[in-house]
Amino acid sequence: MHRFFVEPCQVGEKEIRIQGSDVNHIKNVLRMKPKEEILISSGESTEYTCYIEKIQEEEIVAHIMYAQKAGYELSSKLYLFQGLPKSDKMELIIQKAVELGVCEIIPVASKRAVVKLDKKKEEKKLARWQAISESAAKQSKRMYVPKIQGVKTFAQAAEYAKTLDVVLLPYELAKGMEQTKEIVGNIQKGQSVGIFIGPEGGFEEAEVELAVQKADARVITLGKRILRTETAGLAVLSVLMFALEE
Template sequence: MQQVFIDNSPVDGVITITGQDAHHLIRVVRLKNGEKIRVSCSDGSNYICQVNGPSGDDLIVDVIEEVPSTELNNRIYLFQAIPKGDRIETIIEKCVELGVYEIIPVQMKNCIVKLDEKKKKNKLARYQAIAESAAKQSKRSIIPSIHEIMDFKQAYEYACDLDVILLPYECKNGMKDTFDVLASLKKGQSIGVFIGPEGGFDPSEIELVKDRAKLISLGGRILRTDTAAICSLSMLMLKCEEM
């Protein structure tokens, strides 16, 4: 079943899909009258709809039923150190599938990749397109946003507005604190997760956040940055689903 995100809401049980989404569904997917699609509106409502045919360049669909949101009970913000290669694309795709609310790429001290301003803009557009594709595939109710790239200090200041900040740290021994932190999370809390680069967090970065962030462990093995992000989101997804 195709998924589409729109800004407008149903009017008398009818939704009009416009723009590139309409073109894609009509000309590329070639949806036929009577086929069903899932529509998520900007007001947070979600519907199963039946295609009623094109109207010029637009696609008209009839609402069959309203369905529940697929979003987690908590908003999770991923502060991801920029990795080398295309690992960031995998991180975005998988973490969107797992329920992340926003991803903030962070230029940390030990990041190997250094992006200039032009590359940052080009990358951001591609990252957002990957997030949208993953949101459609996983039937999200929103498209998670990819924030502009920040340095570590900017990212920490941004995270300070959240209810909880978690930082998986390779120097943290034992899983007790991890289990305790997960058990203490409450429904509706906003949660920030900082994932370090291939070279690990710089000591000055840990010093900056230690009084506010909860340092946790992801186990006795050293994980790649993309694995650490997916592991952290998986743990939080399971916890948020049960609340």
């Protein structure tokens, strides 16, 4: 069954009004007809099972059949601070991170990041990245669309992360797998967790020190093998999803 997202203000007592790009998608791509059933989430914990009542020019009116509390989301909020990678790797990272339960992705322009985005390029990238997040959220039955933040410097990212309960920073020079297992094992369900992942060139030592000082980051190892930037974050998210799933 297809899933769509709306704002809470679009949800009425007995009907939901779908607007924006999803109208064209329902009408002209999926070619759905009245009486066909769909799932709708308004970004809260309630999932609505509906059938299409009216297909209009600028909105779809869906009749609410029933609502239920859906336990698809982790109780912990996971934040991925991703060093800007080359090529289109960010698209893959966003898609898979959303599937693995991330609540927000923060692109980080760290010192060794090769990619440099001016304001115009950033706006286009963010629109594309947010669309990928929405598509992945629909596919994986997320209750909301994870937000892709604007690009931050490393210092801005560290400042943003300091309010989180736990901040993890995998670092290729870190040692002590037992300590890493202990740190991850002590994360409690419901705690907010930030994960800092470097670009292809990794982090500079000064960046690691800044994250430790400003955000109380815990420097961890992911093992003896060096993981690509598009692999490292997904590896950490997979471990956290398994550990924190209700």
